[in-house]
Amino acid sequence: MPAIAKSGLLVPVSVAFVAAFLSIAPSHAEESDKTQLVVVEHATTDATLDLGAKGDSNGDVLTFANEVFDKSNKEKVGTDNGYCVRTVAGKAWECIWTLSLAKGQITVEGPFLDAGDSMLAITGGSGEYAHARGDMLLHARNAQGSEYDFTYNLNE
Numbered sequence: 001m002p003a004i005a006k007s008g009l010l011v012p013v014s015v016a017f018v019a020a021f022l023s024i025a026p027s028h029a030e031e032s033d034k035t036q037l038v039v040v041e042h043a044t045t046d047a048t049l050d051l052g053a054k055g056d057s058n059g060d061v062l063t064f065a066n067e068v069f070d071k072s073n074k075e076k077v078g079t080d081n082g083y084c085v086r087t088v089a090g091k092a093w094e095c096i097w098t099l100s101l102a103k104g105q106i107t108v109e110g111p112f113l114d115a116g117d118s119m120l121a122i123t124g125g126s127g128e129y130a131h132a133r134g135d136m137l138l139h140a141r142n143a144q145g146s147e148y149d150f151t152y153n154l155n156e
Contacts, residue, residue: 034134037106037152038071039099041080043145060086062093068101073147077101080150084112095120099150103128106152108136122152131156 045065052059062084070077082097093112098105104127110120118138125132134155141147 033156035154035156037154039077039150039152040069040071040073040141041148041150042067042069043148056086056089058086058089062086062095064097068099068150087111090114099152101129105129106132106136106154110136112138122154129154 043064043066045063047063049061049063050057051061064083065079065081067076068078068080069075078099078101080097080099082095084093084095086092087094091114093114094110095112096107096109098107104125106125106129107123108120109123110118112118112120117140120136120138122132122134122136124130132154134153136153137149137151139149139151141149
């Protein structure tokens, strides 16, 4: 462990600890650059293509092009369009889709879990969202899977 002299005293300092702390401590500037966008998807067009083994199995494809509503679930604000490939039967899909809004698009990629919330990466966008990065939390609003909250945490 290196030591630093301060006022004639030797103070041990772990360089690794200091470096790790500095890399994870958020700055106020970073926090103020985050924007949260919440929409509600109505999953009305979901269709599954059964590939490979009969029934739910790895390689199946889920496609969708659904309407998306504002946070209060009252006003239509856009659509989403994408697909998922089954990676673990009965547990997980790997997905890519685009959210289309009046001011631009946001794309996401990542896992969609059969049970519990899912976190996907925001991989880009267009228009007002041209430099979009961050993550999106997907939360089922009901057991039927007919409505989902999408919370986009945008790092701008």
